[in-house]
Amino acid sequence: MRKLFTALTCAALSVAVASTAVAEPKRGGTLTFSYRLMAGHFNPAIASGTPTGIPGTQLFAALLRFDDKWNPHPYLAESWNISDDGLTVTVKLRDNAHFHDGHDITSEDVKFSIETYKAQHPFKPMYAPVESIDTPDKLTTVFHLSKPHPAILLAFSSQLGVVIPKHIYGEGDIRKNPRNSQDVVGSGPFKLKEHKPGEYMILERNDDYFMPGLPYVDRIVYKKIVETTSQTIALEKGDVDMTAFAVDPQLLNRLKKNPDLTLTPNGYSAIGPLEWLAFNTKNKPFDDKKVRQAFAYAIDKNFIINVLYGGYAQRSLGPIHPGSVFAPKDVNPYTLDLEKAKSLLDEAGYKPGADGVRIHTTLDYIPGGAAWKRKAEYVKAQLKKIGVDVTIKTSSDFRAWIKTVANHNFDMTLDSVFNWGDPVIGVHRTYQASNIRAGVPWHNTQQYVNPEVDKIMDEAGQELDQEKRKVLYQQMQKIVVDDAPIAYLHTSPYHTIYNNKRIGNPPVNSIWGVCAPWDEVYIK
Amino acid sequence: MKFLSVILQRLFYAAALLLAVIVFNFILLSLVPGDIADTLAGESGGASAEVMAEIRRSYGLDRPFYVQLGTYVAKVVQGDLGKSYYFNEPVINLILERVGPTLLLVVTALVMAILIGTLFGVIASKKPNGLFSHFVTVLALVGFSAPVFWTAFLLIVLFVAMLEIMPLSGLADPTTPRDTFAWYLDVAHHLILPVLSLSSIYLAQYSRLARASMMDILGSDFIRTARAKGLGDTAITYKHALRNAVIPVITIAGLQFSHIFSGAVVIETVFTWPGLGTLAFESILRGDTPTIMGILFFSAMIVVIVNLLTDLAYRIVDPRIRSARNA
Numbered sequence: 074m075r076k077l078f079t080a081l082t083c084a085a086l087s088v089a090v091a092s093t094a095v096a097e098p099k100r101g102g103t104l105t106f107s108y109r110l111m112a113g114h115f116n117p118a119i120a121s122g123t124p125t126g127i128p129g130t131q132l133f134a135a136l137l138r139f140d141d142k143w144n145p146h147p148y149l150a151e152s153w154n155i156s157d158d159g160l161t162v163t164v165k166l167r168d169n170a171h172f173h174d175g176h177d178i179t180s181e182d183v184k185f186s187i188e189t190y191k192a193q194h195p196f197k198p199m200y201a202p203v204e205s206i207d208t209p210d211k212l213t214t215v216f217h218l219s220k221p222h223p224a225i226l227l228a229f230s231s232q233l234g235v236v237i238p239k240h241i242y243g244e245g246d247i248r249k250n251p252r253n254s255q256d257v258v259g260s261g262p263f264k265l266k267e268h269k270p271g272e273y274m275i276l277e278r279n280d281d282y283f284m285p286g287l288p289y290v291d292r293i294v295y296k297k298i299v300e301t302t303s304q305t306i307a308l309e310k311g312d313v314d315m316t317a318f319a320v321d322p323q324l325l326n327r328l329k330k331n332p333d334l335t336l337t338p339n340g341y342s343a344i345g346p347l348e349w350l351a352f353n354t355k356n357k358p359f360d361d362k363k364v365r366q367a368f369a370y371a372i373d374k375n376f377i378i379n380v381l382y383g384g385y386a387q388r389s390l391g392p393i394h395p396g397s398v399f400a401p402k403d404v405n406p407y408t409l410d411l412e413k414a415k416s417l418l419d420e421a422g423y424k425p426g427a428d429g430v431r432i433h434t435t436l437d438y439i440p441g442g443a444a445w446k447r448k449a450e451y452v453k454a455q456l457k458k459i460g461v462d463v464t465i466k467t468s469s470d471f472r473a474w475i476k477t478v479a480n481h482n483f484d485m486t487l488d489s490v491f492n493w494g495d496p497v498i499g500v501h502r503t504y505q506a507s508n509i510r511a512g513v514p515w516h517n518t519q520q521y522v523n524p525e526v527d528k529i530m531d532e533a534g535q536e537l538d539q540e541k542r543k544v545l546y547q548q549m550q551k552i553v554v555d556d557a558p559i560a561y562l563h564t565s566p567y568h569t570i571y572n573n574k575r576i577g578n579p580p581v582n583s584i585w586g587v588c589a590p591w592d593e594v595y596i597k
Numbered sequence: 598m599k600f601l602s603v604i605l606q607r608l609f610y611a612a613a614l615l616l617a618v619i620v621f622n623f624i625l626l627s628l629v630p631g632d633i634a635d636t637l638a639g640e641s642g643g644a645s646a647e648v649m650a651e652i653r654r655s656y657g658l659d660r661p662f663y664v665q666l667g668t669y670v671a672k673v674v675q676g677d678l679g680k681s682y683y684f685n686e687p688v689i690n691l692i693l694e695r696v697g698p699t700l701l702l703v704v705t706a707l708v709m710a711i712l713i714g715t716l717f718g719v720i721a722s723k724k725p726n727g728l729f730s731h732f733v734t735v736l737a738l739v740g741f742s743a744p745v746f747w748t749a750f751l752l753i754v755l756f757v758a759m760l761e762i763m764p765l766s767g768l769a770d771p772t773t774p775r776d777t778f779a780w781y782l783d784v785a786h787h788l789i790l791p792v793l794s795l796s797s798i799y800l801a802q803y804s805r806l807a808r809a810s811m812m813d814i815l816g817s818d819f820i821r822t823a824r825a826k827g828l829g830d831t832a833i834t835y836k837h838a839l840r841n842a843v844i845p846v847i848t849i850a851g852l853q854f855s856h857i858f859s860g861a862v863v864i865e866t867v868f869t870w871p872g873l874g875t876l877a878f879e880s881i882l883r884g885d886t887p888t889i890m891g892i893l894f895f896s897a898m899i900v901v902i903v904n905l906l907t908d909l910a911y912r913i914v915d916p917r918i919r920s921a922r923n924a
Binding site: 103112113114120121122124125192193194195196197246248249250251253254255267269270271272273275292294296297298299300302303306307309310312469470471472473475476477479490491493499502510512513514515 | 629630631632635636637638639640641642643644645646647648649651652655680681683684685686691694750753757758761764765766767768771772866867868869871875876879882883884
């Protein structure tokens with residue numbers, strides 16, 4: 074009886090606490106974040122990828138930040154201006170910003186950072202048009218471009234373009250600089266206090282942060298938890314406050330029922346993760362557009378989304394992510410139609426043989442996840458219905474798969490490709506005839522060539538008028554979807570999960586989500 | 598003098614073995630498709646050909662294979678295991694950082710398994726058809742057959758999720774100040790479940806082994822002589838029989854110690870235990886050649902040392918081996 078009474082008192086107390094809890098952000102507390110991946114270093118200037126970007130954007134500030142409507146806002150930059158001809162971009166820094174070691178942030182650091190990006194970052198197109206950089210005074214940086222480059226503003230944001238201190242990273246081979254992973258010096262809301270490689274890292278509030286009153290959280294513990302089951306229990310127990318890039322439908326289903334946890338697909342539109350079935354258009358029978366279209370018709374995207382992914386993924390219709398302002402609108406959705414698929418194969422001259430088989434081909438998929446294997450098996454079963462015999466191939470690991478696809482040693486592969494904000498950065502690369510480069514992951518691995526598409530992309534990549542740009546990308550996508558070098562399936566089912574009793578202002582309300590500064594997050 | 602030359606000979610073999618380990622592993626690793634540039638490009642979600650070439654140049658991967666091998670061997674001979682491509686830290690630091698947790702986990706599990714297993718085996722052997730003996734047999738069967746990750750998850754569900762008395766993962770809570778008394782306690786707390794899971798297999802083996810071995814010994818002539826002398830049951834069991842019965846236990850323990858790095862990988866992954874096993878596994882997936890080579894070299898060295906020690910342990914436990922080898 075006494076036990077019951079105590080329990081009731083506790084419950085009453087916690088209700089009282091909950092109801093008096095202020096909705097306003099407050100200072101203090103430790104946020105524990107866990108992720109299945111942990112990068113070797115946190116210098117976003119020489120690596121992309123979310124394991125670098127999540128901690129990287131806490132440690133390093135960028136020139137701009139974007140809201141969830143794709144609008145730029147001042148961050149390290151106080152103001153910015155693109156000249157009418159689009160060839161000069163002027164950025165003015167705020168004058169109260171310092172690096173974690175107390176040094177002022179100057180235009181020299183901005184110049185050094187963007188030059189480092191240009192030379193070392195995996196994404197060439199981000200700063201390729203930057204020909205020279207002037208620093209007329211301590212706070213002003215002027216970028217001279219070889220052609221108009223609307224993507225540059227997005228490239229100045231979050232994990233795509235942080236500012237790194239020249240006095241720390243300016244000497245020697247930057248890839249081998251020990252301060253990419255220890256004693257990191259940035260200017261972001263948090264400082265690196267401790268880093269155990271591949272295990273955990275502790276970030277501490279930067280008291281000298283240039284955004285007044287921010288950040289709210291005193292400390293962030295970033296833990297690596299590989300195992301899905303362990304991850305689930307950690308979230309349920311409250312050992313972990315937040316995780317991101319959760320994909321497992323079973324995990325999501327289970328955690329959805331927990332009233333303390335909120336699951337959200339928001340915050341992934343700039344990363345723009347798409348999953349698709351790619352065809353090697355240089356291999357028979359995929360050199361024929363009708364065959365590619367037939368395959369696209371034969372796959373039921375809704376089945377994949379609702380059954381294989383438990384409804385957690387979203388349909389994607391073309392090269393650009395549905396969360397983008399350039400998302401495809403008026404394109405062929407390739408709604409499931411087996412009869413149409415068969416007649417297209419007939420037209421292409423692939424009639425059924427005596428055994429009913431029209432085509433023998435192979436399918437690769439990304440190793441290491443049950444979801445990919447299930448999807449490969451579904452595609453095989455579905456294509457069998459239109460007389461296609463598919464042999465599923467596996468690779469020993471992720472690297473081996475990358476190698477196989479990058480060297481064009483495949484017929485079809487299931488793939489996952491990110492848009493990375495602006496189409497110039499993450500979309501053009503998949504379709505440009507000039508970007509067929511064996512050995513490089515996620516180039517135009519389909520070896521797709523259409524001069525008209527190239528022409529439109531060139532134009533759209535330099536168009537400063539956003540409305541005109543939108544029209545161009547609609548045109549481009551209509552052609553590409555019709556050419557079908559890729560059968561577009563769905564978005565990656567990424568979700569951010571956070572403890573709603575503990576976390577206020579979760580970092581999900583911007584296009585970059587968790588890969589943007591967590592300076593407004595607070596502990597309730 | 599004889600003893601010394603035996604030791605010297607052993608050391609020479611050990612050095613040759615280690616060199617062979619380096620060369621063969623280097624060749625094997627070079628046969629794996631993809632390198633660190635592919636890994637980094639993969640993690641970055643894409644890359645340009647120029648940056649990939651730059652990474653390969655930076656790590657010397659653009660040189661011919663034999664030059665890379667030669668450079669590596671020359672460095673190892675000088676005691677330099679190089680720097681991890683992935684972590685950009687000296688491999689030796691990564692290994693030393695992680696060898697402690699692995700040894701802590703594996704040695705604790707092994708010692709527990711040997712002590713409790715042998716004890717169970719000895720008690721069971723005294724009444725081979727008794728209730729306890731059957732219990733040990735069943736325990737051994739279950740412990741040995743159950744996949745270790747399954748055991749681990751059952752323990753997690755019971756102690757972490759339901760009873761909530763055990764921590765879930767890691768070596769310690771990252772926010773506990775390191776090397777304080779509270780930290781050591783925290784480590785001990787975090788150690789319990791991984792050790793229980795890992796020792797479940799070993800415990801099974803040792804209890805069976807000790808039981809069989811003891812029953813064998815207890816039936817032999819010298820035990821009968823001891824009984825005829827009028828020695829007590831306890832003295833016979835624990836002084837005469839046990840000493841002979843532990844010889845196979847030592848052999849197996851020595852052998853198993855060589856497997857520990859592989860055996861602990863699963864447990865380390867489930868409990869996010871920051872040990873060498875996970876480092877090795879992940880480095881292989883990443884193509885982080887210096888780290889893999891360093892771990893292989895290090896574990897080969899441990900195996901060589903343990904084999905030497907096992908040999909010495911035989912000599913101490915069994916005087917016949919000592920005299921036979923010295924004769």
